Amino acid sequence: MKLNSNDLICGVKAKLIRDFFAKHEQIQDPKGPYATNFTTLGLSTQKDIRLFIEKLENEGYYAKKTAHNKDIYWKRENKALGVTNVKFIKRISRTKADKILSDLLERIKQLKEDNYYISYVTEARVFGSYLDNNAEDLGDIDIQIDLGLKPGYTHERANKIGWERSGHKNLNFLMHICYADETEPKRFLKNRNHYLSFNGDSKETHKHKVIYKDSYETK
Numbered sequence: 001m002k003l004n005s006n007d008l009i010c011g012v013k014a015k016l017i018r019d020f021f022a023k024h025e026q027i028q029d030p031k032g033p034y035a036t037n038f039t040t041l042g043l044s045t046q047k048d049i050r051l052f053i054e055k056l057e058n059e060g061y062y063a064k065k066t067a068h069n070k071d072i073y074w075k076r077e078n079k080a081l082g083v084t085n086v087k088f089i090k091r092i093s094r095t096k097a098d099k100i101l102s103d104l105l106e107r108i109k110q111l112k113e114d115n116y117y118i119s120y121v122t123e124a125r126v127f128g129s130y131l132d133n134n135a136e137d138l139g140d141i142d143i144q145i146d147l148g149l150k151p152g153y154t155h156e157r158a159n160k161i162g163w164e165r166s167g168h169k170n171l172n173f174l175m176h177i178c179y180a181d182e183t184e185p186k187r188f189l190k191n192r193n194h195y196l197s198f199n200g201d202s203k204e205t206h207k208h209k210v211i212y213k214d215s216y217e218t219k
Contacts, residue, residue, distance in 0.1 A: 005088040010055040012041050015088060022084040027053060027062055027074040056080075089194055091137040097130060100141060100195055101211065107189050108212055112150075118158055119147040119185045120214065127199075127208035140197040144208065147185060155181075 005015040012020075020041060028034045030049045043049050053074060056062045061083075062074035092100075104124070112120040128142035129135055149158055159177040166179035175183065190196050199206075 003083070003086050003088075009083065010052060010059060010061070012052075014083070014086070016041055018083050018086055021061070021076060021080040025076050027056075027076075029072050032071060085197070087140050087194065087197070089139065091139055092195060093137055094135070097138045097141055097195070100193060101126065101130075103191075104143070104189060104196065105212055107191060111185055111188060112214070117185050117188065118150055118153045118161060119181045120150055121185075121189070121212060122146045122148040122214055123203075123210060124212040125203060125208040125210050127206040131207065131209060140195050142197050142199055142206075144199050144201065144203060144206075145186060145189065147182060149181060153181075 003014050005013065007014040009017045024036060028036045030036070030038075030046050030053075038044070038049050038052065041052070043052055053062070057064055057074060059079075060077055061080040063077055065073055065075050067073060108121045108124060111117050123146040125144040126141065127144065129138050130141050149155070158181040162177045162179035162181065164180075165184070166176050169176075169179075171179070186198060190198060
């Protein structure tokens, strides 16, 4: 999605509304006991909030719903969810995007060869604006990465290694056990590049192009 931080969505700056969309899967009626707080958007009166919600609904960002107790609320739609993924970074040329992908593919190969890492990439896919050949410039590059354990590693062993490597970190249970087989390899692959956006959706979710595929055949 091509969007600048100062662009307006329903009269609100894109950066502010992006954060609002990310935080609010649902919007509660402003007259209800659990009314949603709109002060971060500069809205305080019920009239202004009502008009804003009406704009969100009319433009397809939220859909009006009725709860089992007859209360009215608004549910976030995919159009709003798309805004939550926008990064307000300087756009880049397709040539630079190609170089970023080329470097990613090189790191994918390095990941497989480095004995420290217990996972390797089974498949990598690109989707989103990169697939539009008519796009002269691009924002972030949307990537889906599938990982598999290298030969000799079981899930039990991977979990144990994850605990050993992340034991001093303040993480939840799932993040501890996934640290070695998912967090570390993806962190290596991303290489702190702000233009690479890793997405955990299944391959069926988006139209995509496979850029790498491997069944772990050693040389």
